[in-house]
Amino acid sequence: MQSTSHPTSRTLQRAATRRQLLDAGLRVVAECGFAGATTAAIAQASGKAHGTVFVHFRTRDELVEELVGEIGSAMSNRLSETTSSEPGLAEVVDAHLAALAEHEVIYARLLDELSTLPASARARVFALQSGIGWRLRQAYERALARGEVRALDPVALSNTWIALTNHHLLNRDLFAPGASVIAARGASLKSHLLDITRR
Amino acid sequence: MSDQHCPSCGSCGFPMRERDDFAGGRPDARYCSTCGNDDGTLRPFDEVLQANADYYVRQQGVDPAAARELARALLASMPAWKHAAA
Numbered sequence: 001m002q003s004t005s006h007p008t009s010r011t012l013q014r015a016a017t018r019r020q021l022l023d024a025g026l027r028v029v030a031e032c033g034f035a036g037a038t039t040a041a042i043a044q045a046s047g048k049a050h051g052t053v054f055v056h057f058r059t060r061d062e063l064v065e066e067l068v069g070e071i072g073s074a075m076s077n078r079l080s081e082t083t084s085s086e087p088g089l090a091e092v093v094d095a096h097l098a099a100l101a102e103h104e105v106i107y108a109r110l111l112d113e114l115s116t117l118p119a120s121a122r123a124r125v126f127a128l129q130s131g132i133g134w135r136l137r138q139a140y141e142r143a144l145a146r147g148e149v150r151a152l153d154p155v156a157l158s159n160t161w162i163a164l165t166n167h168h169l170l171n172r173d174l175f176a177p178g179a180s181v182i183a184a185r186g187a188s189l190k191s192h193l194l195d196i197t198r199r
Numbered sequence: 200m201s202d203q204h205c206p207s208c209g210s211c212g213f214p215m216r217e218r219d220d221f222a223g224g225r226p227d228a229r230y231c232s233t234c235g236n237d238d239g240t241l242r243p244f245d246e247v248l249q250a251n252a253d254y255y256v257r258q259q260g261v262d263p264a265a266a267r268e269l270a271r272a273l274l275a276s277m278p279a280w281k282h283a284a285a
């Protein structure tokens with residue numbers, strides 16, 4: 001009888017190697033940006049042979065797409081974990097700030113280099129932003145129904161928030177040199193957004 | 200970043216946490232309620248494409264034609280459509 005343990009072990013090993021490559025890729029991107037995240041650099045950081053990268057990812061673009069997907073998924077998960085079923089505006093903003101703070105360096109890299117990345121990277125970033133916009137809108141419309149906020153265009157409100165945070169992330173070296181811009185400026189950005197909505 | 204806290208839709212990447220997030224409210228579904236049918240199967244590409252484009256338009260005010268291209272690029276990188284969305 002042929003053993004079935006060997007294929008399972010190989011499958012597990014394959015998944016583990018893929019995971020190691022992705023984790024190494026995320027470390028390299030955080031340190032050197034996407035431009036510096038060559039397949040050779042990622043192979044070296046993972047301790048694998050260069051050719052191993054191409055066993056798991058057909059092209060560098062495919063690897064980059066996976067890395068961007070990892071960043072987006074991690075931030076989406078963080079956003080949905082923190083909020084209750086019907087969070088208020090302040091809670092949604094806090095959850096977003098927490099997700100940004102947790103992934104600040106790598107997400108700022110992603111925003112900064114977006115125009116050089118595959119089209120799917122921009123689509124992923126906009127999908128993430130749409131998720132934030134959806135949560136803000138839900139919270140805003142609940143507050144509006146309770147008469148707690150003034151009437152605003154909810155799309156403009158969420159785009160204002162995204163623009164504020166992205167601007168500070170893209171220029172984090174100016175707003176908070178050597179520190180977390182979200183830790184340094186997040187509270188004032190949140191106050192500004194909530195002030196906009198006040199009656 | 201390697202620990203996935205909840206499954207993502209195999210079609211659009213949406214994180215699925217609540218029962219209603221899954222197609223047909225089935226926690227074993229591979230697709231979200233937007234991309235999947237009530238029986239958990241995947242909706243046709245054109246419907247999924249339009250639903251995802253509409254999401255960009257509704258939440259961020261993206262131009263409808265540009266939103267379709269964004270959605271097409273997104274789906275092309277997803278497991279369900281990687282080899283079919285070109």
